[in-house]
Amino acid sequence: MTALLRIELLKLRTAPAAWVALVLTALLTVTSVFSSVLLAGVQGAPAVGTVGNMSKVFATGVVSANVMLVLGIMMAAGEDRHRTILATYLGEPHRGRILVAKLVTAGGLGLLYGALTFALTLAVAAPLYATKGVHDYPVSIGALWLGTTLLTGCFGLLGVALGALTRNTVGAIIGALGWVFLIELAILQPLLPTVAKWLPTGAAIALTTPVQVPGTNLAPALAALVLVGWATAVALLASRVTLNRELR
Amino acid sequence: MPDIALTGLTKRYAAVTAVDHLTTRARTGRITAFLGANGSGKTTTMRLLLGLSEPDSGSALIGGLRYRDLPHPSRVVGAVLDQGFHPHRSARNHLRIVAAQAGVSQHRVVDDVLAEVGLAEAARRWVGGFSLGMRQRLNLAAAMIGRPENLVLDEPFNGLDPAGIHWMRGYLRSFADDGGSVLLSSHLLAEIAHSADDAIIIDHGRLVSAGPVSSLAAASPKTRVTTPDRVALAAALTRAGAEVRPAGEDSLLVANLSAEEIARVALDARLLVTEMGAENGDLETVFISLIDRTEVIS
Numbered sequence: 001m002t003a004l005l006r007i008e009l010l011k012l013r014t015a016p017a018a019w020v021a022l023v024l025t026a027l028l029t030v031t032s033v034f035s036s037v038l039l040a041g042v043q044g045a046p047a048v049g050t051v052g053n054m055s056k057v058f059a060t061g062v063v064s065a066n067v068m069l070v071l072g073i074m075m076a077a078g079e080d081r082h083r084t085i086l087a088t089y090l091g092e093p094h095r096g097r098i099l100v101a102k103l104v105t106a107g108g109l110g111l112l113y114g115a116l117t118f119a120l121t122l123a124v125a126a127p128l129y130a131t132k133g134v135h136d137y138p139v140s141i142g143a144l145w146l147g148t149t150l151l152t153g154c155f156g157l158l159g160v161a162l163g164a165l166t167r168n169t170v171g172a173i174i175g176a177l178g179w180v181f182l183i184e185l186a187i188l189q190p191l192l193p194t195v196a197k198w199l200p201t202g203a204a205i206a207l208t209t210p211v212q213v214p215g216t217n218l219a220p221a222l223a224a225l226v227l228v229g230w231a232t233a234v235a236l237l238a239s240r241v242t243l244n245r246e247l248r
Numbered sequence: 249m250p251d252i253a254l255t256g257l258t259k260r261y262a263a264v265t266a267v268d269h270l271t272t273r274a275r276t277g278r279i280t281a282f283l284g285a286n287g288s289g290k291t292t293t294m295r296l297l298l299g300l301s302e303p304d305s306g307s308a309l310i311g312g313l314r315y316r317d318l319p320h321p322s323r324v325v326g327a328v329l330d331q332g333f334h335p336h337r338s339a340r341n342h343l344r345i346v347a348a349q350a351g352v353s354q355h356r357v358v359d360d361v362l363a364e365v366g367l368a369e370a371a372r373r374w375v376g377g378f379s380l381g382m383r384q385r386l387n388l389a390a391a392m393i394g395r396p397e398n399l400v401l402d403e404p405f406n407g408l409d410p411a412g413i414h415w416m417r418g419y420l421r422s423f424a425d426d427g428g429s430v431l432l433s434s435h436l437l438a439e440i441a442h443s444a445d446d447a448i449i450i451d452h453g454r455l456v457s458a459g460p461v462s463s464l465a466a467a468s469p470k471t472r473v474t475t476p477d478r479v480a481l482a483a484a485l486t487r488a489g490a491e492v493r494p495a496g497e498d499s500l501l502v503a504n505l506s507a508e509e510i511a512r513v514a515l516d517a518r519l520l521v522t523e524m525g526a527e528n529g530d531l532e533t534v535f536i537s538l539i540d541r542t543e544v545i546s
Contacts, residue, residue, distance in 0.1 A: 007348045014341035015334050083332025086300065087390060090327055091349025093299040093316035246261075247300050 004092060004101035008075070012105070017074050021067045025113070028063045029120050032056075037128040049134035051210055057125050058139065061148035061208040064117035065110075065155040066177065072106040072159020073172045076238075080167040080248065089247070099164055099242050103235055106156035114152025118145045139210035143220060147207030150224055157231040158200065161238040167248070203227040251275055252297065252398060252431055256306030259292055259453075266292040268453035269306065274431040274446070276397075279424045281444035281461070282433040283535055289453035290433040291329070294402055297431075298327050310398060322350035326391030327400045328384075335376025339367055339386055342375055343393060350394035357393060365389040366415070380407030388419070399423060401432040405439055417443045437535055449535060470501045471510055474523035484517040485510065501527065 012018040036056040039045055046052030076099075079085040092098055122141065129135070159176070166172040184201035193216045196202040206223035218226060252274040259267040267289045274280040284290045295301040297308040299315035310318065310325055318324045333342055343358040362368050365385040370378070375386065384407050391399055399420070405413050413436075420430050420443060434440050440447065440461070447464055449456040457464060472495060475481045482492045482500055490510070491503040502510055507524055514521045 003348065003351065007345060010341075010345055010348060011334075014337050014345070016336050078334070082334045083330065084334060086329055086331040087346055088349065089300055090298060090331075091322050091346065093321060247295070 001097065001101065001104075004097060005105055007091075008101050008105035012075070012109070017078075018071060021071050022113075025063055025067045025117055026120060029060045029117055030124050032060060032063065033121055033124045033128065037125060037132065040132075048132050049129060049136075049138075051138050054137060054139045055210055058118070058121060058141070058144050058148075058210070059208055060117050060121045061114060061144075061151045061204070064114045064148065064152040065204060066180065068106070068110040068113055068152045068156040069159040069162075069176055069180075070173050072110070072156045072161075073163035073176065074159075074169055075102050075106055076160045076163025077167050077169040077172050078163070081169045085247065095242055096239060099160075099235075099239055102160045102164070103157055106160040107153050107231075110153035110156025111149050113156070114149040115145065117152065118148040144208060144210060147220060147224075151204045151207050151227065154200075154227045154231040155204075157235055161231070161234040164238040164242050165234075197223075198226060200227060200230045203230070251311065252400075252429065253309045253312075254293065254297070254306070255309070257293065257296060257303055257308055258305045259289075259296055259301065259303050266453050267296065267303070270450065270453065270455055271306075272448050272455055272458050274429055274448070276429045277424055277427050278445040279420055279430040279432065279443055280446040280448060281440040282431055282448050282450070283437070283440065284433075284450040288450050290450065291402055292453075293450070294327075294329060294400055294431075294433065297400060298325065298329070300329075320351050320394065322346075322394035322396065323352070324394075324396055325398045325400055326394060326396040328387040328391050328404055329402045331387055331390070333375040333378075333383065333386070336374050338372050339375055339378070339389075340371040342386065343389060346390040347393050352394055357395075361389045361393050364392065365419075381409055381412045384408055384412070384416075388416075397428050399428065399430045399432070401430065403434055404432055405434055405436050413439060470503050470527045471505070471507050472499055472523075472525050472527045473502055473510060473514075473521055474499045475514070475519060475521050477519045480517065481514060481519045481521070484513050484519065488513045 036053065037048060040048035040053045046056070079088055088098055089095060162172045162176055163169065166175070180201050184196055184199055188196035188199065189202070197206065197216060197218050203218060203223040203226040206217040207220055207227065209217065217223070254270050254272050257267050257270040258265070270289070270293060282290050282293070292301065293308070296303050297310070297315065299321070308314070315321050315325065339362065340358055343361065347358055359368070359371070362371050365388055367382065367385055367389065370382065375383070378386065384404065388401075388404065391401070404416060404420075408416055417439070420432070424430055424445070432444070444461050446459065447461045448458045473481065476498060478494065478498055478500060482494070485492050485500070485502055485505065488505060488509070490505040493501050495501040505513070507526070510524065511521065
């Protein structure tokens with residue numbers, strides 16, 4: 001399994017997608033932090049240093065998680081798209097081991113990616129807040145850091161599982177982002193919040209927001225369990241389908 | 249060196265039987281051509297052999313083991329099917345991944361194999377910019393990276409220019425002469441006649457014939473008949489029990505009748521024959537007569 005993990009990392013290192021994702025995440029994170037701090041208090045935005053302001057500044061888990069979701073999809077479905085899956089299965093005929101290697105790689109990378117993204121957020125935000133005279137943070141940085149890390153790891157798992165299920169990179173990316181931003185955030189969150197909080201994005205929000213709204217958000221620990229549960233369930237489904245399906 | 253042995257191999261897709269109780273063998277130190285029309289089951293058979301698909305019954309074994317049970321499958325069998333490439337990955341990095349999958353130490357082997365297939369200078373280029381012939385060479389390099397004893401190649405001559413075909417032929421011959429076994433499918437029957445030692449012919453997933461290419465060709469003597477009345481003569485010969493197929497605009501290849509019998513049929517039908525001569529069956533003739541489906545030759 002160690003060899004398979006190394007191979008998955010080698011695949012990521014030798015294709016542009018992971019590097020593009022890394023640069024994109026860094027750019028979006030820095031831009032988001034700058035705009036949220038510098039435009040605080042402007043046109044009705046929460047004042048700088050408030051819980052509302054910090055909710056926006058430290059919400060960079062949205063970026064890292066969705067980038068990792070897309071990267072996970074590309075790790076799995078990309079092999080079918082480019083037909084490299086044949087070489088992969090010729091090298092390791094036991095398909096279950098390949099899927100596990102991809103899941104572990106994406107999950108582990110997601111954890112690292114989430115932690116680093118939050119670290120970058122903090123590294124950019126702290127001096128900016130200092131210039132604004134904000135030295136005390138009214139939110140739990142540790143909890144948000146942990147939440148962002150776990151969220152990004154779980155979205156990496158979900159990405160690989162969805163990619164393995166669909167074997168269609170574009171379709172899976174559109175479907176996954178459509179589910180997150182349209183179905184959950186735009187429709188279910190405002191209309192059915194008691195249902196939406198149990199879904200992956202609902203759990204993600206609970207993990208990365210410092211403002212817990214009873215009845216709308218799950219407690220962070222429960223949200224973590226729900227998110228891990230979703231990732232595990234979709235991964236098991238992907239495993240079952242992958243093992244019993246004919247190659248194209 | 250392990251033989252490749254197929255025993256009662258059967259694979260069905262819904263109502264279609266792609267491979268039907270196929271039993272045959274590819275021997276070590278030989279180049280064995282796997283021939284059949286489009287959809288005859290060649291690629292499915294190769295996928296079954298390589299563990300990419302599960303048979304409904306029967307077995308496909310390499311040295312007595314299923315592909316998936318081989319300790320290091322890529323070191324025993326190198327395969328070229330329709331593998332693809334990440335277009336934005338270099339040839340060297342592609343092979344580094346394949347080498348890691350085969351469990352071989354990477355850098356030197358990768359560069360050696362790239363040089364063997366003539367791609368050393370293209371090692372750092374993205375594969376997306378490769379020609380079809382270069383991709384075929386890269387696929388062969390990937391197959392060779394584990395230094396296997398067997399090669400399983402699906403249409404390896406596709407996309408190669410004449411120089412590439414000549415190179416591939418020499419490469420495979422050298423591999424077989426060193427004791428390796430090669431199982432390859434191809435539509436280029438003239439090329440197969442040059443390259444292969446043995447041929448396995450299948451149709452509708454069933455074994456039609458198997459044996460040395462030389463004996464297959466010699467076993468099917470024909471008479472080439474030239475006539476300005478090709479259609480009428482073909483009809484007359486068919487009625488007389490001959491096996492007839494067109495060979496050019498004004499010629500027929502006729503089997504199952506002697507030259508004298510052909511001449512008598514033409515005379516009785518008052519049809520002019522301008523030339524007649526014996527012709528040993530080439531592989532294409534044998535193939536067509538065996539599967540009786542002339543429309544499939546590409």
